[in-house]
Amino acid sequence: MEEMELQLKLALSSNLDEGFDLNDHNEEQEYDRLMKKKRCFDETFEEIKNVQVPRTLPLLDHIDLCEEEDGVVGWPPINSWRKKICHHYHHNSRRGCTTPTNYVTVKNGCGGGSRSNSMYVKVKMEGVGIARKVDLSRHHSYQTLIDTLMAMFANEKVQGYKLAYQDKEGDWLLAGDMPWG
């Protein structure tokens, strides 16, 4: 069974005001080159920022598909202890994605190379320590996904959130622009 791990992130609009680019969690030069190719988050959410809705915080989904090439189990050959560190390192200091896929979290005795149908997405909210996981394959529309996420983060103030994500090309898209699938 494979788990494709995506990572979602919630950020505050105040960060947006400072020209916060979700990708740029650090000052690394190499990222600048790449980031310039992407539509800045600010541009995408221009219309939202201008809307006079107090305390409206966009729900930013920073999805970075971390599927391995051909779904290869156990490659590159790094042991699970070290994978945890990679994951931790990215989680804290890089763009917050690139979670190692399937086998870090598969502890169900599978070890085999077959694919599963689940698509787990890790959702992180800035300021909240604990991430939640949601299985995208169980959802058939953005609405059900949003409802589920709302319920998961029921403890936090999630009113007025909009869903946005970054696709493989690095473009920011609003959920609902593209059909689900």
Next chain:
Amino acid sequence: MQTDPNPKKSKDSPSNSDSTESTQSASPFPDDVLGKVLSFLNSDKDRSSVSLVCKDWYNAERWTRTKLFIGNCYSVSPEIVATRFPKITSVTLKGKPRFSDFNLVPQNWGADVHYWLVMFAKVYPFLEELRLKRMTVSDESLEILATAFPGFRALSLMSCDGFSTDGLKSVATHCRNLTELDIQDTDIDDFNGGWLSCFPENFGSLEVLNFASLDSEVNFDALERLVSRCKSLRVLKVNKSITLDQLQRLLLRAPQLMELGTGSFQQELLPGQFGDLESAFSNCKNLRTLSGLWEVTSVYLPVLYAACTSLTFLNLSYAALRSVEFGNLIAYCPNLRRLWVLDTVEDKGLEAVGSSCPLLEELRVFPADPFDQQLHRGVTELGFVAVSRGCSKLHYVLYFCWQMTNAAVATIVQNCPNFTHFRLCIMNPGRPDYLTNEPMDEAFGAVVKTCTKLQRLSVSGLLTDLTFEYIGKHAKNLETLSVAFAGSSDLGMQCVLEGCPKLRKLEIRDCPFGNAALLSGLEKYEKMRSLWMSSCNVTITACQQLAREMPRLNVEVMKDKESDDSQADKVYVYRSVAGPRRDAPPFVLTL
């Protein structure tokens, strides 16, 4: 102790194995002199040779062996061991095949130490040391360990699973003479750090304490008191929960440390604290090994500089340093013999290694971002070449990268012909030489032709059978070979099996080697520790044939859920005097 290659012969001089019973001593006890001499032998290889000379020597050897090394726990049984060796005080046991590190072996596969411990409790009450690698260890087993052996001193668990911090509580509570508690690369149920507080207040014998793999917070006061009491403490590796100012206090208590694993190296320090930390480090005059440094920020690296001059082993593989800050640090480490880093240091960082560490013997470069499909940052062939230019004593390398060329590898081995361990992982499976687009055959050809002392080789990139022809032809000292996504036909594997006389471990995955290749090694496998083949082209029928013709081999097959009935998806073959496993789970077919 030196091993004596020519032990004095006993008065019953060893004769050939055909000598009759009457010329040999009938006593089950060894000749005193022979026994005394043999007690100096430490090497297992020497002891094996000695035991084959004649019955007297076999007996003398078995009565004087105190250290037991079992490289594959299923190659022998606890009963056989207990019968043969009555005086064991130290045991090393290794369990699962190495590819279990990469999740290729399902959970509950086996290698449980429990039954071994039950036997040891019966026959080796004086057991002092237990070192386990890739074994499953339950809390119950740790309880037995803690209570059945009054003289128990050293526990080392590497890449083990199955226990929790409750098991550690037992060890801390009951092992009055513990000198070593070393837990590495281990993923366990970490309920809380309370286990550390279970060491009694009058307990002070620890020399080695490594709990870096554990996550939860320990009681710092208990730790500080423990460290103060253990005057012989030479190795201390703490976990991430220990902060910088706590580390400083620990260093004040244990300036005699030789090996230090720091906790988290990220904290807001007041200027005074910075100076305290710096002087704490410079007070550690015996520091040879440094690791940990989680989340280190470059601001705090300078506190290490004073301690760096005497360092021989620096493990930065948890610290995502970049080339400039790393370069600054490494300039202070002229005596390094071993260096582990993350590839965030990039080629520039490796150039700094080449110019700062002329005595370097071992380099391991781990990927910070192994699943990054887009950017492929990290190190390239240039970094490796740079190190080889500056470090001619280099003989052990583990290198993860995204690109390599045949020419670069040829240059590297020309600069460093003494490689004993060459492990190159080009992270894109089947990637050719990125400049010429040719297979990487010539690279590994250069390695095996030039590095005559090569013991361990891991290959990667686009490889044809030619690579394996080279290996079979030239790698005469090769003991361990790891192959993935390589080769063109059965011929490749056959060349290796026919050509490498010292081969002990062969692990293969995702290669086009099939039945003919498997069966060509029929007689070879008994001379090896084990063979692993997964996702190749081997059928169950061929495995059955292997099992039939070689009764002293255990041939085990695991199937993937979706493959068809005839495929042997995962094959594990190993020699054994204990017969087929009795504890095989249902998904392991023993043929």
